Amino acid sequence: MKQAVILAAGEGQRLRPFTVTKPKVMLSIAGKPILQYVVESLALNGIRNIVLVVGYRREQVFDYMGSGEQFGVDITYITQERQLGTAHALAQAKAATENEFLVLPGDNLIEADTIGQFVAIKPEAMLVKRVDNPTRYGVVTIDNGMVKDIVEKPREAKSNVVNTGIYAFTTEIFSFIEAQLDIPDVLNNMLAQGEPISAQKTDGTWLDIVYPWDILSLNDAVLRQIQTNLGGTIETGVSLKGLVSVGKDTVIRSNSYIVGPVVIGNNCDIGPNVCILPATSIGDNVVISPFSNVKNSVISDDISIGPSCIIQDSVIDKGCVIKGHFTACSDQADVEVDDEHHLVNIGAMLGEGCSLGNNVVAQPGVIVGNHCQVQALKLLSGRLPDKSLVF
């Protein structure tokens, strides 16, 4: 297998506000977009000819991935103008593929080991994995190593083996894509016509992201395996424990206390007296002022956090300016997404470019849209649409 098609066109509506300006594949986990993990896994397995099917907010993918040279791969971009499903997306790539190729979702976190054996498999084949909550996925029935059928999001699962969305195909697949909009429908159709599809199981990392707080669990999973690397300036009196990575030109000022796993990007200014606890990712160009305490959170680029803030189990998107004494404590919260209620333990989810005055308190589970402005001394709860003004 020398070629791979990555499906990277999807929006990820349930991940709003984080997917208003970027596609789901560009959500940042431990300092890198999800798509980059997929591309790097392929490169590590010797697959360097990559076809990226892009659509929604594709400029963000172009800007980051470029020609792929930086990641040791060659990228060909194919545009899916309207997001009509995974089979439709794959069909767009027909002219760019030859012989045998892998198909992977760009929005699942896939590590090199996960696909290590799969790259040598004979098509047509599907990679499956045992999971705890199979009803979220396509549940696969397997007999003697062969796929029997795929049932999407069943009410009751017959097994806990699910489709990872990672396939090995030959160009034959294109003759089966007709009206079907998703790949599992195409495969069920092939099975009905007696075409064999083999199944291979993996124990490697394969993590899906559906809701905003999933960013935290993915971040936690990835951070456990980071390489420590200390760039920038670490002033005297700073304590660093566990796996900590600090980017170049970053300053960590005296008496800061950092317990890994923690990743801090380039050109940040942190401290003095800042406490960062596991598992936290901090992007580039971030300022965290004295006496702030950040725990198990994802802080994106160009963010300024004022003094004495408490930030727990939270996701803060790029460009937010947060003044002093912001409190986002974590607790169990009932969060509504698409009319579904979820009981989760989270702090705050902040969209990009928000501006928060002094002493704002976020109730657990609040989801703040992009570019919201909040005056001092306000209590935030529930869900705030983009560009809300809280006066």
Added chain:
Amino acid sequence: MCGIVDYIGDKQAQPILLSSLSRLEYRGYDSCGIAVSSSPPRRIEAYKDAVRVEALAKMVPQLGGTAGIGHTRWATCGEPSQVNAHPHCDCAGNIAVVHNGVINNFQRLRQQLTSEGHNFVSETDTEVIPHLIEKYYDGNLEKAVEAALRDVEGSYAIVVLMAGEPKLVAAKKDSPLIIGIGDRENFIASDVPAILDYTNRVIYLEEGDIGVVTKDNIKIKRDGTEVSRKEHKILWSIEEAQKGGYEHFMLKEIHEQPKVIRDTLGEYTSSAEPVVDLARIRDEGIESMLILACGTSYYAALVGKYIVEELLRIPVRVEIASEFSYYGQTLARTGAIVITQSGETADTLKAVKRLKEVGCRVVAITNVVGSSASRIADQTIYTRAGPEISVAATKSFTAQLMVLYWLAMGYSKADARRLATMLLGLRQLPSKVQQVLDNEAIILEHAKYLSKYENVFFIGRGINFPVALEGALKLKEISYIHAEGYAAGELKHGPFALLGENTPVIAIVAQDNTYEVMLTNIKEVKARKSPLIALAEEGDEAIGELADFVITVPRVDALFSPVVNTVALQLLAYYTAKERGCPIDFPRNLAKSVTVE
């Protein structure tokens, strides 16, 4: 202004020359050609025409040979045509030359050579060079080139290929030329992107150098004695010179701006030692500052005037470099800054030489490491924009502004509190610019509207006056719509006569001390029935009632408003040109770096 690329090694020269030439088209593209030296038989085979490189590649037959020269032209002397395209040959067709620059005394040389029996076929100045070399050749090509150049007055980067001589001879004076070092092969080119596919090891030739390049040896001489020149490693990758998913380099480069700002910030804020301490310049008794530039860089310089005057409280004079030669009295006690993206802008270089003669200390701001500007200035600050391929400058403008902010802020004795809020503003800037890019769908709608008009005015005040000039320049150069940038208060001194329902006005409305009077200007324009598009900060409600259309940009410190406003206007120009079907990356009659006066 032209592009040169040459190869000598073990491989076939033709495909390498053609692919490298296509990377140099930003330097000019009205005609192109290649010549290859074959052996045996020992002869030169040349092929050229007034077409783009892509078309030439389809027309040219296979020319066998492992040494060759190539050229892409932007006509200065002689119209674009097949005979005027380079390479040019001598009478016997044994010597082929590619040239970038201008030979001032070519008329006299040509008459003389004609009277000596040489036969000229083109109208170019270049053609005298192969004939001069032919005249002086007595078995040593290098000596013949040296002798020929002694007769020549003007600027040149030339490369000479001769049948039966397994080498390339290069010479440089006032036009750029580099040598690329490969493994059992070497390259010569006008600029680095041409050869980045093959090597990233580069030697920059200095003024007056003559290089003799064979496939495994590079010898550089100056005034007859051999000299050594340092090898540079180019850190940008070829990927940065490709389009990466975008339809045009211009859009790709517009989208790179958040990254350029972020990279620049890290680079400058972290360096412990300032390259140039403007505050020290002031302390040394320099009472004023002079900034010189051309084109878009000139508008960056005009913004720089506001930045430096605001933060350092010293008067700043900004001059167009191409006019500076004709007046521009300057004292030695003036701090001088020149801004040139390519570092090769002929007018700017000429001005630098003049400033140095007066005794000024000259700081160059340029995007190209090792460029001519960096070699003649006292100090050089590099912008971190990476290679800019689109003829219309975008990210280099933003990178120039970043340098100017950094120069004025980092080392000024401005109020520490003011600096702290400004630094915070700078850190936010990449996200603010990204926000402008994320809203490009709205700008596209306005572009569709604008594309139907043939005349447009851009107005601004204060620090956004230069932005109006830059917005108009972007629009006119790529969409071919006649656009004029004006200081808003100046419209009533004449241009009012041109306003009306067929002349839209784009007003840049900043939230600073110009706001109130700008609203008055807008009312004046509306009274003349011109459609009005306002570029205004988010949250500005008053403007919605006055303007026909509003493009909102994120709120930033007034000093940084030129950055977000310019990015919005770049997008407006891009989508307007696209709507009109213009060849955006290579607008007619324009070339990327202007290396002639």
